Amino acid sequence: MILDRIEQLLKSKKGNLNYSIPKEWLPEGYSGTVKLRDRYIFVDPYEYGSSIVERITALAEKDTDYSRPLGRIRNESGNSWINSAIIYGSFVRTTTAYSHHDPEFFSDLDSQEYSESGTFLKMIFMLPFLSKMGFDTLYFLPVTSYSDKFKKGELGSPYSVKDFFSIDKRYHDVLLEDMDVEEEFTAFVEAAHVMGMRVVLDFIPRTSARDSALILKHPEWFYWIDASRLDEYRPPKIEPLGFDQAKVETLPIIYSNENVKKHLSLFSHSPAKLYPEKWRDFVASHDGTESFLDELVSEFGLVTPPGFSDWINDNQPTWDDITFLRLYKDHPTESRKFVSEDQPPYVLFDVVKSSFFPGSEPMADLWESIENIMPFYNERFGVDGARLDMGHALPRELELRIIRKAKERDPSFAIIAEELVMGNDEKARQSGYDCILGNTWWMEPRIDEGKFKELVYKVLPSLRLPTLAGIETPDTPRAASRPNGRKFSRFATILNYFLPNGITYINSGQEVFEIQPMNLGLDNDEEGRYVLPPNDPFYGKLAFFDPYVLHWNAEEDMIDLISLLSSLRKSNFDLLSAGNLKLMWGNDLKSAGLFYWNGTKGLLTVANGDFSSMKDFHIDLGYHTWKSEHKVSWRLKGFDAHSEWNVGGDFHLSLGPGEVAVAEIK
């Protein structure tokens, strides 16, 4: 294992007690020297690191190649593991960022002797912590190389992908000297697999960084505009239409619009097509260089255009750090008649939505590349699953080919659809996805509007494909920043472990009640950016675009709660099917009772979603079980966990505001 090499390397060195780590990262029963300063912990990074790696390698079975996908290590013939998964969603750059040199004073990341931004090595350091909380799946935002060009904050976004076949070198840890980041990622996957955790990655096949590394080899995969007119470039306003997507019947309106005509005039053919020889020279002289776009602009007067929303008259500004990939050699079939014969390839609301407006001639080699992304990571690094970004915006054929190809290679590979609409469950299922992202994070906080109740009682039980069940995602506000704060976060976190057709999803930081969002993409606005106190070093910072460190060393957290919930979910997962579900108190919008009963045992979850009043519940188990005596073993309630006692067919239970009680029933 590469992991063994890391263990040896760390063991061979001795450092100083000046590497601070969050207290949460110090495993229980850790052996080693630590220096304490107020609430901060300092270790010798080599001692600390080698001790953790040693813990992990000690668990490895001999002769097992842990760099293979876990499903293949275990000879699994399917991917049902995703249904019972407990997922920790993380952006490695952020989750493992820490001011190791001085946890109180945040200076530019990586300006110190230690890697302060996220690295795979530090993700290994965190595995005992994540394992203790019971996670069995780690989902990462893209780890592929990303661009700094046209960045929106101090750092580039992980969605501004330079090359989907290369891992970003910035995840290398200086503690590992000249080790290669791909080896480090492999070692991380090995370590996760040794600990029984799967690794799922986010992939972005629809867009790319505007200075994508692929430009030099495949300029025809990109759209091009006149660089001198870049400032004129914006999604054209189409006044006669409202806020809508492009439709066949509105194409005449769109294409006859003057703004659209002006927009189309900005586009150009690729520099390779216009100046084949000059391009050959340019490529030859820039082979292997990372920053070539400025020179390309000055030599050819062309540039890749920013992306924008596929909604007409959307107020969003252009997405300056990405550009669309050109999926067809020709214009959309439906739109072809509206543009002139010599119109160069262009970006417009219809083109972007290529699932509805395909062309007739696919960019075959690009499609092949895209299809190979997941198999590549599965084969090369043992990655166990993927989220497909904007899969629904891809040509249907390409989407299906991507999914099919990934599963052909590894039947245990699972794919999460970026599908927020619960009603598209069946469509996603037919496409071959294994679950959808869903919108639990949107419905759960809307208790007073009845959305919470609708979610639990109607939407989830009838889903035909499971959904992630999470109260926050990298795009949404943090649960602890919603009304009722930590109380609400705890409420929703508990529920998301026991929902029918729900796959538990915890967003990194949620366990320490982080309130700063990572991005403002969903259910948020610019105000939501400023939830920290103004003197906080990360006030207004977004993980997607800025240096951002979670507020570790938390005085209050959900770590033990999450551990308990994970063990409860695991030991009762056989019960958690919609078929076993009996629901109680349908009329009260603010409270929910979920009782799973399989004829011999059950799991009861009672939630008081009223955050200002106590509620008295009359629980009639006997109505569902036909029994007049039950053994009730409360696992989550004011009194001790594991207290078991007998109750009759029905009994009273009072819950405080926002309280959720969970019991095993026999």
Added chain:
Amino acid sequence: MILDRIEQLLKSKKGNLNYSIPKEWLPEGYSGTVKLRDRYIFVDPYEYGSSIVERITALAEKDTDYSRPLGRIRNESGNSWINSAIIYGSFVRTTTAYSHHDPEFFSDLDSQEYSESGTFLKMIFMLPFLSKMGFDTLYFLPVTSYSDKFKKGELGSPYSVKDFFSIDKRYHDVLLEDMDVEEEFTAFVEAAHVMGMRVVLDFIPRTSARDSALILKHPEWFYWIDASRLDEYRPPKIEPLGFDQAKVETLPIIYSNENVKKHLSLFSHSPAKLYPEKWRDFVASHDGTESFLDELVSEFGLVTPPGFSDWINDNQPTWDDITFLRLYKDHPTESRKFVSEDQPPYVLFDVVKSSFFPGSEPMADLWESIENIMPFYNERFGVDGARLDMGHALPRELELRIIRKAKERDPSFAIIAEELVMGNDEKARQSGYDCILGNTWWMEPRIDEGKFKELVYKVLPSLRLPTLAGIETPDTPRAASRPNGRKFSRFATILNYFLPNGITYINSGQEVFEIQPMNLGLDNDEEGRYVLPPNDPFYGKLAFFDPYVLHWNAEEDMIDLISLLSSLRKSNFDLLSAGNLKLMWGNDLKSAGLFYWNGTKGLLTVANGDFSSMKDFHIDLGYHTWKSEHKVSWRLKGFDAHSEWNVGGDFHLSLGPGEVAVAEIK
């Protein structure tokens, strides 16, 4: 302050990271280097110690002499502080014992480079921990010099007092080099006072070690028997009488008994009286030596006799490590006629119970010495209060003089009566005591027999002197070893913070759910000695007689709970009077509702003493408050502490087995 000297001394030295401390002793926000090994912590004792002492001295006000009693520092004119006290009861030898060299391997205490048995310095180390839990009073078992002679286990008992005016040298800590133990005790008292904690000591005026240091100076203060007949010495069996105490009417039976006659024949006059010159020589040649008894026996053929119970026909063996002090120069007045003129001073059931059977001529200089014990510790060391051991067995006059004298000197001095009978409250009050020990530890576990309910509803509200409210004492079984274990301990610990006329008492070790008793004196039997697993190094060990280390590094504890309870008691103490108390649910033996209400605010405690069933309580606050709306602020309950919400005049509340809920009410 001597404390400053200790700070300087510790600061001036550098040690190694090989001094283990329980994790509980590491203060929050500690700054310093620690070595972790599994669940154990190692520090440099000098860095650790100086850091703690520095924390404490930083709190001291300039120009305040903290070696004075806290009441005098604060100019208090009375001792009402004892009523609201939150007491941590501790035996310093035990509470601060730890295998510093290797917490997993307990070897003979003090055989290592560190003081492994208890020391005052380590008691200072524990102050931040005790302060965090909210204790304001530290009660110690005797710290006076104790004897190893005739010891019952591996160590001498603290009740085998060699000299009530000297502090046992074994409480010296080797970290302090050649510092004197009396200075160390002074420094400890200073530190406690700086942190706002009072120090209360246990004193033993009725008995003494059989090789008491006072023998050389005052041989007439002791009883003497023929050393060659020591093996015949035992409490004489008096068959015609049952298990009873001596009474005037049974004296003829007692003294005519053959066993008693034989018993009386064992006694002798003191060696000083029999051999005045030889005694002078012996004293001269043994002045200042500690172990002289063996030589005394061989030279004079005399020895001090063991003690025994004042109950006739008690099955208890003789108390070999102590002897009674001779409080009168003559025999008991009532008994005189039954013994011959030349009968030497003797010990018998009547003599021992000198409160009922006084002589006519007090041993005046002994009485004076005894009266001076508390004033001495108050004056010399700033001790704030005392428990008087077996005060009720002293001649009434002496008992009153002891109490009067202590309070004359320091009106803030408080005295706890060793009175277990609640009905003797008024008598103790009239004697001048400030509270009694009481028997909450006996009544609280007897829930099914109705004793718990009787205690809370009848006994306590009508007390005329407060009682300690504790679920364990150094003599009783540990709460966590009672039926329902930790659940019961938690139940009783919470209640003891909110009982009318109750002074909260926590027995050292209770906070970490210790199960091994310290002694078997009360409500226990020989079986109660063997509650630990047989492979535990302290299996069968009793703190009174053996090396004994608490089971620190606990995985579960009540530390945070106790902190919360202490702050609740403090902020609501004005409410906790019997006059404000409304009791609810008088008929149900196993549950209790205590509602204190002063007309504007209240404190509600609801306890389900049934450890196998959940209970649904109907709480009618309005009946007591005449209000139809209340703000209920739960401070202890399944849901978040500090959640406040409105309830009507009455509401339902369900509690799990053994659960106690506490709320502030407005």
